[in-house]
Amino acid sequence: MSRVLLELDHVSVSYGSVPAVRDLSLEVAPGEVVGLVGSNGAGKSTTLAAIMGVHRLAAGDIKFEGISIAKEQPDAIARRGVALVPEGRHIYPDFTVEDNLRLGLLGRSTREGADRDLEWVRRLFPAIADSSKRMAGLLSGGQQQQLAIARALVSDPRVLLLDEPSLGLAPSVVDTLFDALAEIRDKGVAILLVEQRAQLTVAFADRTHVLRNGDLVLTLGPEDVVDTDRMTQAYFG
Template structure:
């Protein structure tokens, strides 16, 4: 059932109940203009949470703020109970939060293998690297097949798999994705989300921003709707087929 966003920040939690990612009263401004207006939500351990809404709703700004790429004007971000608000992006990554950005941002002149290894830069420890690399290659067999190929020669769907694999090599506690289906064929979208299901099954928490509202609501454990910088609805998977709710999500009516 849909619910509205609570007015107060998140209440303290016990160790057993503590979310993996906790966002409380987050605000982002650009040149004084508010883009994100005091939102609060949480992602549990091993849980997948979606963020949907129209263009300009504040979805990408939220992810950038969580990563420390843009400054927050108010609020707090906690990862496994640790306050990471205001940390530089490289320190956020080393704390256990990774982002697959919109547009993938792979390095086309580097090989697929070397692109993957860039994910090790943000890794907190060196133990288990070979095992994790094998897991990524098992998850995305095309990366094994084309390991020596220039990444710029991959298709859009293959590049997205590479971007996700690179992020996973940092061994994040929370994997965030910004529009992972953007520009991909239906078959490539299915491949990407099947892999994300496997990532979730391994216990990694996921926060995904998507334009495909119906798809995201059905995939995530719960989905928050952003509109004009505020969370206006919380939806469970059974709302995916409710056209009235989807209309309300995107048009506020």
């Protein structure tokens, strides 16, 4: 087992001839929280989608637990222990909450411990446990986000990729969400967090990278939250 859990090595992704991510390198160690901030179009979501195998790399390599996953299919990557909570949540609105959660179980490498994990996420997000027979589309925005995270968690991931989990949520709901993320981190799940809310992210993550136009321009630590200059850069990418 290598010290690094997830490693992006000079990764480039493009759409047609338009580069979306250029020569990006970063690492996530087991149990670590790494933030990724930057303005719209900076390449954050593309990076997560590329890790998950949804986009093919133009150059570079992605390793998980020391093994290259750059050419693998998303479902195989999921079973290795990578889980993505996509932007916009992508829950199944016409399915019950229960069915949405059951879909998360497909990403497990083994059925063992499934019940324990289900119980854990229900404790973590009580609102979901209470509405398991309802259609997921009827949940509030915050609850849908919780469901999307819960669905990712029951796949027993070693790293959780979160794409703008706070988008469109009220500030109080965001606080609850970050409390949950802290609990997830304390369970030993590493988190790669893409966010627009730079302040919150920098304070929460062990390291936060700032992307601009597909390039990594700056790396911040939690101590930088008080450094106005550096935070300004983080906001404006």
